[in-house]
Amino acid sequence: MWSANFSRFTPLNPILTMLIAEYMTKALATWSVGFFPYAEVYVAVAAGMAMQLDVVSSVVWGVFGNFTPVPLMLWSYGRLMRIPQLRAWLLRMEKRGGQSAKRAFDRYGGWFLILMTPILGSWTIAVVTPIIGIHPRRILLFSFMSITIYGVLTAVAIASGISCLTHR
Numbered sequence: 001m002w003s004a005n006f007s008r009f010t011p012l013n014p015i016l017t018m019l020i021a022e023y024m025t026k027a028l029a030t031w032s033v034g035f036f037p038y039a040e041v042y043v044a045v046a047a048g049m050a051m052q053l054d055v056v057s058s059v060v061w062g063v064f065g066n067f068t069p070v071p072l073m074l075w076s077y078g079r080l081m082r083i084p085q086l087r088a089w090l091l092r093m094e095k096r097g098g099q100s101a102k103r104a105f106d107r108y109g110g111w112f113l114i115l116m117t118p119i120l121g122s123w124t125i126a127v128v129t130p131i132i133g134i135h136p137r138r139i140l141l142f143s144f145m146s147i148t149i150y151g152v153l154t155a156v157a158i159a160s161g162i163s164c165l166t167h168r
Contacts, residue, residue, distance in 0.1 A: 026051045027061045034065025037123045041066040041151040046158060055155050063144075063151040066122050070143050073126035074136045093131050102132040113142035118150045 030053060034044030041062050048058030080086045105112045113134075117125050122143060129139045 023053075023057075026053050027057060030058060030061040031065035031068075034062045035068050037121060040118065040121055041147050042118075042154050045151050045154045049155070049158055055159050059148075059151045059155045062154075063148050066147050066151070067144050069123050070126045070140060073123070074130060074139065077127075077130045078136075090131065102134070105129075105132070105134055110138065110142040110145070113139065114146040114149065117143045117146035122147060 026048065029051060030044050030048035033039045033047045034041055039047075044062030044065055045058045048062055049055065053061070077090075081090060113125065113129070120128075125139070125143055130136065
């Protein structure tokens with residue numbers, strides 16, 4: 001008969017346990033702010049820093065939260081394409097919709113997604129770009145780059161104190 005012998009494990013220091021729980025709570029809150037639409041990476045990084053997460057953690061969790069919808073929506077789009085009735089409808093949408101956005105992407109490449117992701121939001125980009133025919137790998141790469149760049153710029157602006165506004 002198997003029996004567990006937990007006596008060899010030493011419990012974590014209660015203070016360390018509280019610190020880990022506090023960090024994970026703040027990280028999850030930062031991720032959540034970045035995940036939900038409208039807040040995006042700007043508010044997520046600011047919220048993380050306001051909760052006294054370090055700058056790197058605020059950026060990492062904010063970027064991770066804001067990027068999560070992109071692979072989630074691309075996966076969902078792939079699953080929807082397996083349903084024949086929806087596939088026909090989505091293919092019609094691909095053919096007629098978003099030709100100007102597709103032309104802009106073809107003309108400017110990744111710079112188009114890098115610029116448009118923070119303006120339109122990661123949820124919008126994740127929904128619209130597969131419909132206009134942009135390859136999922138390009139969507140993942142350029143939206144991640146965009147979210148990371150804007151997350152870092154937000155953190156730098158906040159960490160520097162935006163001296164032009166604080167010094168009169």
